[in-house]
Amino acid sequence: MNVTKRAEAKSRNVAIETESAKKRVTVNDVARRAGVSVGTVSNVLNGRTSVSEERRVEVFNAIKELGFTQNLLAKSMRSQRSRVIGLCMPFATYSNYYSLVDALEERVSEANYQLMQVLSRQDSDKEFSRVQQLVAYKVDGVLLVPSLRPKLVLDQLAASGAPTVIVNRPVAEERRFDQVSVDHRAAMRAVTRELVARRYRSVILAVQYPTLSVTRQRIAGMIEASKEAKRRLTTDVLECGTGRATFLSRLETALKAVPRPATIVASNSGIASWTISAFQKLGVRYPDEVSLLALDDPEWAEIVSPALSVLRQPTLEISQTAWDLLTARMDGDRSPPRLITLDAELIFRDSVSSH
Amino acid sequence: MNVTKRAEAKSRNVAIETESAKKRVTVNDVARRAGVSVGTVSNVLNGRTSVSEERRVEVFNAIKELGFTQNLLAKSMRSQRSRVIGLCMPFATYSNYYSLVDALEERVSEANYQLMQVLSRQDSDKEFSRVQQLVAYKVDGVLLVPSLRPKLVLDQLAASGAPTVIVNRPVAEERRFDQVSVDHRAAMRAVTRELVARRYRSVILAVQYPTLSVTRQRIAGMIEASKEAKRRLTTDVLECGTGRATFLSRLETALKAVPRPATIVASNSGIASWTISAFQKLGVRYPDEVSLLALDDPEWAEIVSPALSVLRQPTLEISQTAWDLLTARMDGDRSPPRLITLDAELIFRDSVSSH
């Protein structure tokens, strides 16, 4: 109905400018008004130097008088550049992710691009179809925080030829795209070493997705550090399950079996929050009985008491690096894909005691 | 360089399918392969019934063989419908906002639309230019959480004719667009009444943006409730300022002047978090000395201790309603704009004592 209305309004009577008839002003109208050709209008619009000052002024006047705005869809289509960036990530509601969105939106919009955002919700089928849409909209580039099984989506991106940067979650064996993330293995090694130095006897890594590349790297880092330790250190991985109730009982069991003093390392702030709840319910006092550390840095870390120790992800640096890599690719950079790792910052607060 | 490369690859040699020559498969190629016209391919693609089963199969085979994917830019341009929704909000990093993004992305993508997201960062100039971009990309509809001074952007949207729904922050005197939000005045009235019933003698509303419509409505609600109260209730508004240090000293001053028992009502979870920090620094114990309540519901409300009392925003309901309104408008609904208000849920936890 809307469309029919528009179609009517448009049929051969461009001159009409009634309130009701939705004026659809194009470069043609501007050209006519300014007494130049559409090519010249286009040249003015795109800031090409080849237009005389006099005509430029005429064109700008016509644009103002007619209230013309460029149709970016048409422009994208003709110039084969959409100036749209696709962003696909598993979630929007974790600190790690919305901080990234915030930082990327800044980069992207300052470079005069738009952000088209989709969520995979950690489901690789959804991820595939969402990214397919992005590709079909001819985004100039894709920023991807991959799901658990990103093989198909990555094949799809490779086939599409869309410049792509993998962010935050490295994909092992993937050599077609740039990747930027924290070195999760080194970070977890550093965390574990620090716990050893503080005379902890056990570390439990609480994870949500055991098969996730990030998780595996963290486990590897934890084990490395425990092997090289002079003191004996028990390490364990706790699968959190999908519900709070499950987690609560698993945590309770795990705590019984573990040599003290022990630390729970929560792989994200969601789990850290579950853990604190669980501690409250179980009557476990931290850090007196068990310590706690989270592998990302929620905004509430300092207002819970005791304050939460965290590994702070370098979100700004990650987003800046990802954007730089992506723009280089969009500008035609054909050099071999790069794997960039950044350092996270370890911040100890009251939730881990010093012994 | 990228563009030149593509242009080369495309010049008249569609048949070539070398690895290097980026195949750009179009409906023309599909039509040729299937031995039908492009019109028929289009009809198949759009699920029109007017195509014989036999041809449909041929077309689908050709699509599969050639690895064809529709160019949604071209489709949008020709059909005058982009199936893209523009979303503009001030921030991405507050619970209120990222929950909304999450819920809206679900609605939007299930309806086979895409989300183009921009942030105004509470700056009306930025808001204006970002929304201009959205309009220029011919989004089919706009969801707007307005900034402080949204007049120009709303005029712009009205002029563009893009169906628009104002979300979360109602704009007074605005009658051109649908609006959906919590009735902030009623909600604050309810909060205040409840505090009166609990024998509180003073309420301080801590706000970030005194001129924001939401803030003014809340103040009005607070004052209404205080006037109707049988017991005397002191009400005050505390401007938080832009930095934590400023806030800390202002809060300290405010607390001295106020009759006890008193409650701080934080207008969002960010301020609630600042307040908790400030309490910790000032050695103020809540709720013993002062109570605390936040007007949105961060995920950390239950893990701080004492647990935070909140007014929970009906994010899911808001996003569902906004989406319903928007789709109706996009489908041509021309009925008078509606102003829909939803109820928020008041949840008392330990941060407000019962006296």
Added chain:
DNA sequence: CTGAAAGCGCTTACAG
């Protein structure tokens, strides 16, 4: 420096 023409990849009446 400027204009006329072709074309980006689709959809949409309109004949047949």
Added chain:
DNA sequence: CTGAAAGCGCTTACAG
């Protein structure tokens, strides 16, 4: 049910 043609609103070589 199907095809040929026009056109969405731009940009881009190419003449002049």
